[in-house]
Amino acid sequence: xxxxxxxxxxxxxxxxxxxxxxxxxxxxxxxxxxxxxxxxxxxxxxxxxxxxxxxxxxxxxxxxxxxxxxxxxxxxxxxxxxxxxxxxxxxxxxxxxxxxxxxxxxxxxxxxxxxxxxxxxxxxxxxxxxxxxxxxxxxxxxxxxxxxxxxxxxxxxxxxxxxxxxxxxxxxxxxxxxxxxxxxxxxxxxxxxxxxxxxxxxxxxxxxxxxxxxxxxxxxxxxxxxxxxxxxxxxxxxxxxxxxxxxxxxxxxxxxxxxxxxxxxxxxxxxxxxxxxxxxxxxxxxxxxxxxxxxxxxxxxxxxxxxxxxxxxxxxxxxxxxxxxxxxxxxx
Amino acid sequence: xxxxxxxxxxxxxxxxxxxxxxxxxxxxxxxxxxxxxxxxxxxxxxxxxxxxxxxxxxxxxxxxxxxxxxxxxxxxxxxxxxxxxxxxxxxxxxxxxxxxxxxxxxxxxxxxxxxxxxxxxxxxxxxxxxxxxxxxxxxxxxxxxxxxxxxxxxxxxxxxxxxxxxxxxxxxxxxxxxxxxxxxxxxxxxxxxxxxxxxxxxxxxxxxxxxxxxxxxxxxxxxxxxxxxxxxxxxxxxxxxxxxxxxxxxxxxxxxxxxxxxxxxxxxxxxxxxxxxxxxxxxxxxxxx
Numbered sequence: 001x002x003x004x005x006x007x008x009x010x011x012x013x014x015x016x017x018x019x020x021x022x023x024x025x026x027x028x029x030x031x032x033x034x035x036x037x038x039x040x041x042x043x044x045x046x047x048x049x050x051x052x053x054x055x056x057x058x059x060x061x062x063x064x065x066x067x068x069x070x071x072x073x074x075x076x077x078x079x080x081x082x083x084x085x086x087x088x089x090x091x092x093x094x095x096x097x098x099x100x101x102x103x104x105x106x107x108x109x110x111x112x113x114x115x116x117x118x119x120x121x122x123x124x125x126x127x128x129x130x131x132x133x134x135x136x137x138x139x140x141x142x143x144x145x146x147x148x149x150x151x152x153x154x155x156x157x158x159x160x161x162x163x164x165x166x167x168x169x170x171x172x173x174x175x176x177x178x179x180x181x182x183x184x185x186x187x188x189x190x191x192x193x194x195x196x197x198x199x200x201x202x203x204x205x206x207x208x209x210x211x212x213x214x215x216x217x218x219x220x221x222x223x224x225x226x227x228x229x230x231x232x233x234x235x236x237x238x239x240x241x242x243x244x245x246x247x248x249x250x251x252x253x254x255x256x257x258x259x260x261x262x263x264x265x266x267x268x269x270x271x272x273x274x275x276x277x278x279x280x281x282x283x284x285x286x287x288x289x290x291x292x293x294x295x296x297x298x299x300x301x302x303x304x305x306x307x308x309x310x311x312x313x314x315x316x317x318x319x320x321x322x323x324x325x326x327x328x329x330x331x332x
Numbered sequence: 333x334x335x336x337x338x339x340x341x342x343x344x345x346x347x348x349x350x351x352x353x354x355x356x357x358x359x360x361x362x363x364x365x366x367x368x369x370x371x372x373x374x375x376x377x378x379x380x381x382x383x384x385x386x387x388x389x390x391x392x393x394x395x396x397x398x399x400x401x402x403x404x405x406x407x408x409x410x411x412x413x414x415x416x417x418x419x420x421x422x423x424x425x426x427x428x429x430x431x432x433x434x435x436x437x438x439x440x441x442x443x444x445x446x447x448x449x450x451x452x453x454x455x456x457x458x459x460x461x462x463x464x465x466x467x468x469x470x471x472x473x474x475x476x477x478x479x480x481x482x483x484x485x486x487x488x489x490x491x492x493x494x495x496x497x498x499x500x501x502x503x504x505x506x507x508x509x510x511x512x513x514x515x516x517x518x519x520x521x522x523x524x525x526x527x528x529x530x531x532x533x534x535x536x537x538x539x540x541x542x543x544x545x546x547x548x549x550x551x552x553x554x555x556x557x558x559x560x561x562x563x564x565x566x567x568x569x570x571x572x573x574x575x576x577x578x579x580x581x582x583x584x585x586x587x588x589x590x591x592x593x594x595x596x597x598x599x600x601x602x603x604x605x606x607x608x609x610x611x612x613x614x615x616x617x618x619x620x621x
Contacts (some may be wrong), residue, residue, distance in 0.1 A: 056514055100508035119517070
């Protein structure tokens, strides 16, 4: 049984303009100890899905469906129990290192308080433990840096602090929300290293939310591709990230610089007014009438690899990426 | 000096205080007032209640530096002892208002929705009354006395703090660390106390410093109107009240208490204004880069 399993999850924000459907009928399993990547373009609902798991959404959001963690349903869980779950069982590694640390507290004390809170340690030994964690994460001069404030640290150092905080509760599942967002190449490599180290040493499973396919490729066992709040393809990382089935996933891959830097034409649909049928139809090269009428069902392609598309066979048969087109020749 | 050490919070605050002349002057005067209040019995040449009717309304002289009032009491000594009451009222009233404001502001900002509506509407209702008049009514209802004056003043002073704190909390809630703390399973009150409070305290400190001056002034106003602390206790406001009948014959009875009030309030205002500049985070960034 999977550590975390989501079934038919819908996240809707009730706004003045109408219902914003951020996640639509999402079903996804995260097996214990595995890293699952959630990829997709900006605004596809990846982060909302991550926050939905911890029920950290604003008041105007409503969640329906089922999220089971070790058999317990998170959506019906009382507040006290949920608070116990957060940090201890499921931890969040937040999006931006620059704002996710409290600017007026010493960085070391922010790790220490996590240890005191979750492991019921006394302040002194917890501080020592925090230093040990920082040393493990290769933070230079941990004794000095722990006494400094977030604005005195670089982005990579802050990311390490956040990484240490996120594992203070020894979680079994880590939700990493765009950990490499807005970082340069060197830092991105560092962050990937930190994440690999974290999951490697704690044995925790991870839900890695990213739009960076390279980060996903280097860390994930499985990948789910999200488009307009819907998971359109799900399967083993090495398969999807090299040879995806769904036209959208193919388009994502074709937009990488090494594959010709060719963007998918058009924009994603408004989450206020989603089309009936396949959400990707308006940008899809394979779209036919049926795509606008009926939502494609899951098409199983091979063991544990499936996609939501009516024309899986056509897209596979061509044995090449739909979106690469003639640019393929010039691509390196 | 090491760059990071130079840029660290505490040093910077001190450095900036030294550069800000009016804040420094305010601080020095406030410290002086504190010393005067603490050592009043040693500094005052006479007991503040000691009456020498035959020496009533004496002009300033060697024995009575500020002269005497209509009962022949030493004005200088009464002003020195009055420092105690004034500072006590100022500090305690401000502490109560600021504390109440912080608690309600944190709750309102944190829990938004119904709790927030309730608190803010109560604040609006209190703000709809003119402060001094409301304080007058409360002090009038409860009767004069030190405690009642402080209660009345605190009751008309907490709204500003509530609004400032709530606004700051709403801004801080948008930042990542708030969600991060929640995601790590921190409790509501823990987040309020440990994560939000330190982030919103700077404007409250500024407000409170200015508020002490204001509270002293309002307390003096109440005393002047006869609703403050009762005679013969030495209070600047009621000394002014006593003096108003002798403006021609003995101007020292009004001049010196008035001057004391002015100096004290001015000192707190200078200090408060200076603090605003010193604690301003935008200024901090400019200085570092």
